Amino acid sequence: LTFPLRFLPLEQCEPSLPKSKHGHLGIHPQTDGTNYLGVLTPVGRITVPQMHALADIAEKYGRGEIRLTVWQNLIIPGIPDxxxxxxxxxxxxxxxxxxxxxxxxxxxxxTGSRGCKYAAADTKGNAIALGDHLAGTIQLDAPVNIHLTGCQHSCAQHYIGDIGLMGARVKLEDGSTVEGYNIVLGGGVDDTQAIAREIWKSVPFTDIPPLIGQLLVAYLRERQPDESFARFANRHTPDELRELSRPDKIAAA
Ligand code: SF4
Known part of the structure; x- marks a missing residue:
C-alpha cells in the first residue's frame, strides 16, 4: 500500500448493507453509467462453446470482462444502455x-462424485434435478438458497444455506446403498448469520425433491408477514418442521 491504514472504532464505521440474495442476476446499472448483466449458469457448469459465446458477448457488448459470483453464476460488466x-x-x-x-x-x-473422490453423491446432477423439480412445481416470492455438498468437507458450505444438503450413502432394507443426503435448515451469513440445524438424516435423493417441495409449501402457508425462509426455519423446532412437511399435512391444507 502507498498509504497507511487507519483503524477506527467499530461505532464510527458504517454497517455493511444487507445482502440481496441473488441480486446480481438480471440487468443492473453501474455507477459509471453502464450496466452489468448477471447470468444464471446452473451450478456453474458451462460447456466450451458456451464459454466462447459468453466471452464474445463480453467483448462485443461490454468491456471484455467476466466476473464470477459465489452463487456459481457470472456477471458481464460495462454494457452501455x-x-x-x-x-x-x-x-x-x-x-x-x-x-x-x-x-x-x-x-x-x-464438485461431487463426477470429479471428487470424497463425494457420497452426484451433487451437481442432483442439484439440477432438484432445481428443475422445484422450478416446475412451486412459485416463491422471496429467494431461498440451497447448497449441496458431497461430504463433510462442505465445499459448498451447506451449513450456511437456507437449505443445506450433505451427501451420505443411505442403506436400504435389502442391505444395498443409494446416494442421499442429510438435510439442514436455517443457515445464513452477514446480518442473518446462523449455522443450520440438521432436520433429516440419511434421506435417499429420490425422496428429496418432493420433501423440499413440501417444506417450501409449508413455509408459504405458515410464515409470518415478510418472514424469510431462514427465520421461519429457526422459529420452529426440528420436530415441528418434520411435522409441517409431511405429505398428508400438505394435502390436507
Ligand atoms: S464437499 Fe467433499 S465431495 Fe464436495 S468437492 Fe468438497 S471434498 Fe469433494
Missing part, C-alpha cells in the same frame, strides 16, 4: 438465462 437488448438476447441464445428465479438463482453444488 444501447447494447443491453442485443447482449440479453445473445445470453439467451447460449442456453443460459439472465432473469432471476427464486430457487435456481441460489442453488449451488460442490
Amino acid at each position: 444501447e447494447n443491453i437488448p442485443a447482449a440479453a438476447a445473445a445470453v439467451l441464445a447460449t442456453g443460459f438465462d439472465y432473469r432471476n428465479h427464486s430457487i435456481t438463482g441460489g442453488l449451488i453444488a460442490c
Whole structure:
C-alpha cells in the first residue's frame, strides 16, 4: 500500500448493507453509467462453446470482462444502455438465462462424485434435478438458497444455506446403498448469520425433491408477514418442521 491504514472504532464505521440474495442476476446499472448483466449458469457448469459465446458477448457488448459470483453464476460488466437488448438476447441464445428465479438463482453444488473422490453423491446432477423439480412445481416470492455438498468437507458450505444438503450413502432394507443426503435448515451469513440445524438424516435423493417441495409449501402457508425462509426455519423446532412437511399435512391444507 502507498498509504497507511487507519483503524477506527467499530461505532464510527458504517454497517455493511444487507445482502440481496441473488441480486446480481438480471440487468443492473453501474455507477459509471453502464450496466452489468448477471447470468444464471446452473451450478456453474458451462460447456466450451458456451464459454466462447459468453466471452464474445463480453467483448462485443461490454468491456471484455467476466466476473464470477459465489452463487456459481457470472456477471458481464460495462454494457452501455444501447447494447443491453442485443447482449440479453445473445445470453439467451447460449442456453443460459439472465432473469432471476427464486430457487435456481441460489442453488449451488460442490464438485461431487463426477470429479471428487470424497463425494457420497452426484451433487451437481442432483442439484439440477432438484432445481428443475422445484422450478416446475412451486412459485416463491422471496429467494431461498440451497447448497449441496458431497461430504463433510462442505465445499459448498451447506451449513450456511437456507437449505443445506450433505451427501451420505443411505442403506436400504435389502442391505444395498443409494446416494442421499442429510438435510439442514436455517443457515445464513452477514446480518442473518446462523449455522443450520440438521432436520433429516440419511434421506435417499429420490425422496428429496418432493420433501423440499413440501417444506417450501409449508413455509408459504405458515410464515409470518415478510418472514424469510431462514427465520421461519429457526422459529420452529426440528420436530415441528418434520411435522409441517409431511405429505398428508400438505394435502390436507
Ligand atoms: S464437499 Fe467433499 S465431495 Fe464436495 S468437492 Fe468438497 S471434498 Fe469433494
